[in-house]
């Protein structure tokens with residue numbers, strides 16, 4: 001029995017929960033369903049957006065100049081497959097076993113030569129160098145300051161000189177309407193968080209450093225799991241500083257990874273950064 005009352009304590013900033021949604025055996029299956037639902041904006045963006053985004057990426061980073069692509073947090077390969085279909089030599093890394101397995105099965109079915117790596121991109125040491133790195137759908141915002149630094153350093157090291165990074169994140173605009181909330185629900189049947197009967201306590205809290213916590217504490221018959229989902233919101237300046245600190249030179253700003261014009265009032269920011 002690990003139903004400890006101390007699990008309800010408010011965590012310190014960026015403290016990990018007991019489990020992670022992307023690697024949890026049950027929740028990762030629900031997230032994979034979300035990735036593969038073309039109309040659902042959740043684990044991945046909608047199919048129509050990803051199609052437009054992949055097309056824009058191809059125009060900005062032509063395959064002749066950027067033949068080798070590494071997709072950080074590739075999920076089941078929605079971008080990896082589109083890029084491979086356009087002739088790029090694609091590697092995808094993700095720490096969701098389920099997503100990597102799905103990516104491999106799908107690539108084999110479509111005869112796409114994608115290399116999938118099951119691993120943690122915060123610690124992964126690439127064995128080869130790439131021309132274009134992708135970090136898409138605001139994965140960056142889930143990381144602590146130290147993790148963001150480690151990831152950008154790793155991405156920088158994984159690029160050839162002249163190689164570029166395309167990444168996006170949430171902006172502080174989203175913080176303006178944020179409201180702290182606490183709620184709980186009794187579920188008699190399976191849902192996103194668990195199979196069978198369970199109780200979910202949700203808490204949204206504002207922290208310093210442009211950060212919020214979306215927490216779910218899931219209580220089942222004899223277990224209690226804590227999922228701490230951190231969201232760090234960037235500004236144009238903070239994101240630029242963090243990229244420059246890792247050695248990058250910023251090339252361009254956009255609103256999204258489909259090339260929409262940068263706008264200070266937008267809820268996401270996209271940056272293209274170069275390794276000179």
Ligand SMILES: C[S@@+](CC[C@H](N)C(=O)[O-])C[C@H]1O[C@@H](n2cnc3c(N)ncnc32)[C@H](O)[C@@H]1O
Pocket residue numbers: 022042043044045072073074075076078079093094095096099119120121122135136137138139
């Ligand atoms: C929001 S999803 C985005 C997936 C994909 N980029 C897309 O747009 O379809 C984030 C992905 O990053 C993966 N991820 C998060 N942290 C990771 C880490 N430390 N190492 C490897 N993969 C990670 C998750 O498993 C998940 O597949």
